[in-house]
Amino acid sequence: MSRLLPGNDVRLLVCGMQYFPALEQAINAARSEIFLETYIFADDDTGRRIATALARAARRGVRVRVLVDGFGAREFELTHQRGLEADGVHVLTFRPEVGRLSFRRNRLRRMHRKMAVIDGETGFVGGINIIDDMHTPHQTPPRFDYAVSVRGPLVARMQAECQKLWERVAWATLQFRPRLPRAPHYGHRHAGRVRAALLVRDNLRHRHDIENAYLQAIDAAYDEILIANAYFLPGRRFRQALIAAAARGVKVTLILQGRVEYALLHYASQALYGSLLSQGVRIFEYRRSFLHAKAAVVDRDWATVGSSNIDPFSLMLAREANVVVRDAGFADELRQSLRAAAKHGGRELRHRQWRARPLHERVLRWLAYGVVRLMIGLAGERVSRHMLRKS
Numbered sequence: 001m002s003r004l005l006p007g008n009d010v011r012l013l014v015c016g017m018q019y020f021p022a023l024e025q026a027i028n029a030a031r032s033e034i035f036l037e038t039y040i041f042a043d044d045d046t047g048r049r050i051a052t053a054l055a056r057a058a059r060r061g062v063r064v065r066v067l068v069d070g071f072g073a074r075e076f077e078l079t080h081q082r083g084l085e086a087d088g089v090h091v092l093t094f095r096p097e098v099g100r101l102s103f104r105r106n107r108l109r110r111m112h113r114k115m116a117v118i119d120g121e122t123g124f125v126g127g128i129n130i131i132d133d134m135h136t137p138h139q140t141p142p143r144f145d146y147a148v149s150v151r152g153p154l155v156a157r158m159q160a161e162c163q164k165l166w167e168r169v170a171w172a173t174l175q176f177r178p179r180l181p182r183a184p185h186y187g188h189r190h191a192g193r194v195r196a197a198l199l200v201r202d203n204l205r206h207r208h209d210i211e212n213a214y215l216q217a218i219d220a221a222y223d224e225i226l227i228a229n230a231y232f233l234p235g236r237r238f239r240q241a242l243i244a245a246a247a248r249g250v251k252v253t254l255i256l257q258g259r260v261e262y263a264l265l266h267y268a269s270q271a272l273y274g275s276l277l278s279q280g281v282r283i284f285e286y287r288r289s290f291l292h293a294k295a296a297v298v299d300r301d302w303a304t305v306g307s308s309n310i311d312p313f314s315l316m317l318a319r320e321a322n323v324v325v326r327d328a329g330f331a332d333e334l335r336q337s338l339r340a341a342a343k344h345g346g347r348e349l350r351h352r353q354w355r356a357r358p359l360h361e362r363v364l365r366w367l368a369y370g371v372v373r374l375m376i377g378l379a380g381e382r383v384s385r386h387m388l389r390k391s
Contacts, residue, residue: 002157002198003197004195004196004197004324004326005152005154005157005195006153006190006195007191007192007193008153008154008191008192008194008196009152010149010150010154010192010327011148011150012148012334012337013126013128013146014146015142015143015146016046016131016132016133016143016145017142019147020046022124024049024050026118027050027053028056030057030118031062032062032119033064033117033118034054034062034117035065035116035163036064036066036067036115036116037066037067037114037115037116038066038073038114038129039069039072039073039111040068040069040072040131041066041068041073041076041080041129041131042130042132044131044132046132046135047080047130047131051083051084054066055084055087055089058088064089065089065090065091065092066090066091067091067093067165068091068111069093069111070093070095070096070110071095071097072111072112073093077093092169093173095110096173108317108318108375109318110317110319111169112307112308112314113200114126114127114307114321117159117162120155121151123149123150123151123158124149125150125322125323126145126147126148126307127145127294127295127306128145128292139261139290140288142289142290143292144286144288144289144292144293145293146337147305150323151191152189152190152191152192153189153190154196154197156188157198158198161200161321165319194326195326196323196326196327198321198322198323199304201318201319201320201321203317203319207316208315210306210314210315213304213324214296214310215237215238215241217298217302217304218238218241218245218298219241220298221250222250222299224251224253225250225297225299226253226255226296226298227255227310228286228293228294228338229256229293229295229296230256230292230293231311232254233268233269233272233312233369234272234310234311235312235315238310242254242276242281243281246280246281247279251282252280252281253342254284255284255286255291255338255341255346256269257269257286257291258285258286258287258346259286261290263368265368265372268365268369268371271365271366272369273349274351274354274362283348284346284348284349286342287345287346287347288341288344288345288346289345294308294310294314295338297335297338300328300331300332300335301326301331302324302325302331303324303325303327303331304322304323304324306320306323307320307321312376316376317376
C-alpha cells in the first residue's frame with residue numbers, strides 16, 4: 001500500500017460545479033503535458049467544454065494524452081475522438097468494446113479511474129466522470145459526487161501512475177510509440193501541510209490496496225465512521241468490520257443510493273441492510289438527487305475520495321484510484337458535507353420498519369444478491385474464489 005506523503009495541498013471539490021472549472025483552468029494553464037483518465041466522456045455541454053480545452057492545449061504544443069474506457073466511453077470514438085486527434089491529442093481506449101452482447105469473462109475488468117495530471121504539478125482524483133451534473137438519464141439531477149485537487153509531492157506519484165497505465169494500454173492495443181520525454185514536474189515541491197496517499201486497484205500488485213485501507217481505518221476507529229457510496233455490496237469481511245465497530249460503540253453511518261439505476265445491483269445491496277441495521281449501523285438512502293459519491297471519513301482525521309465503490313466490481317475487477325488524506329481540516333470539511341447530504345437529502349431506514357417489509361420483497365432482494373454473485377463468479381475463477389471467501 002502507498003505511504004502517506006507530507007507537504008501536500010489537497011482541496012475538496014463538490015460535484016462538477018466545482019470540479020470542472022478547476023480542471024478547465026488547469027488545462028488552460030498547461031505548459032508541457034496533460035494526462036486525463038476517465039470512465040465516461042460524454043457528448044454534452046461539459047464534455048464538449050473539456051474537449052475544447054484539451055484541443056486548445058494540444059494546438060499550442062502541450063502533449064495531451066486522454067485514456068477512456070471502452071465500455072463507459074463506447075461512443076467517444078464517434079463524438080470526440082476524431083476531432084481531438086485532428087488537433088494533436090493522443091487518445092487510447094482501455095479494452096475497446098467489441099460487442100454489447102459479448103459475454104467474455106474479462107468484460108467486467110474496466111478502467112474506472114477518474115484522474116488528471118497537468119505538468120506534473122496539479123492533479124485531480126475523484127469519482128466525477130467527464131459528464132454534466134445535469135446529465136442524469138432517467139434520474140433526478142444533479143449528480144452528487146466528489147473529487148479533490150492536489151498540489152505537492154503526491155502529484156509525482158499520480159503522474160507516474162498515469163504514465164504506467166498509458167504505456168501498458170499502448171502495448172495492449174498495438175499502438176505503442178517510443179516513450180515520449182517526460183514533462184518537467186514540480187509536484188515534489190511542498191505546497192501545503194497535508195499528508196496524503198494515492199491508492200490504486202489493479203489486477204497485479206495492488207488488488208486489495210483500497211479495500212485494505214478502508215478495513216484498517218474501520219478496525220482502528222474509536223468514534224465515528226461515515227461512508228457515502230453509490231454502489232454498496234461489500235463482502236463478508238467488510239460487513240463484519242462495520243458491525244464490529246458498531247459493537248464497540250463507534251457511530252457507523254452509511255449514505256447509500258436511494259434511487260434505482262442498476263436494478264439488480266440496487267436490490268442485491270438492499271439484501272444486506274437488515275443484518276447491518278440490526279447491529280446498530282445507521283443507513284440513509286440519498287434521494288434528493290442522483291448519488292454518485294465514493295467518499296468516507298473516519299474519526300475526523302482519516303478521509304478518502306476516489307472512484308472506487310464498495311462492491312465486487314470496484315474492489316475485485318476494475319482499475320480504480322482513491323486519495324487517502326490524513327488531515328483534520330480536510331476530514332472535517334468532507335464530514336460536514338456528508339452530514340448535510342444525509343440530513344437534507346437522505347431518508348434514514350429503521351430496523352423495525354425494514355423488518356416489516358413484505359416477504360416477497362425480501363425474497364426478491366436475496367435472489368438479486370445471488371444473481372450478482374453468479375455474475376462475479378463468471379468474471380473469472382480467481383475472482384470467484386475470492387468472492388466465496390469474503391461474501
